[in-house]
Amino acid sequence: MGDVFGLVAFLVALAGLLVALGHVGYLAMLNSAAAKRGVAGGATADYVSGRWKVAGGTAAAAAFALLLTSGGLPLDVLGLLVGGGAGVLAKGALDQTRGRFRGQV
DSSP states (O other): OHHHHHHHHHHHHHHHHHHHHHHHHHHHHHHHHHHHHGGGGHHHHHHHHHHHHHHHHHHHHHHHHHHHTTSOHHHHHHHHHHHHHHHHHHHHHHHHHHHHHTTOO
8 A cells, every 4th residue: 555655656746846847948948039039038038037936946846755755655645745736836837927928929
């Protein structure tokens, strides 16, 4: 039973890490596009620079949760909660960022 829970905790933490890294990648893409536009991309670059802390924090928390899942049952529970929470926060932040720039050319 503990092995199954450990596997589930690992998969949840891994999914949280992938979502958090997706947010980091999206911000990197936006930052690159803003840099290519020069002065016209200044507002986007400013917005992206303010979002790096959220993206980095959720990615670090998800990576830490993934490490926690290699322990026993109490650490698996903690890893599941931290990894799932980081994934949910990263998904919300990614949706907020995408919503801000959706439909702009």
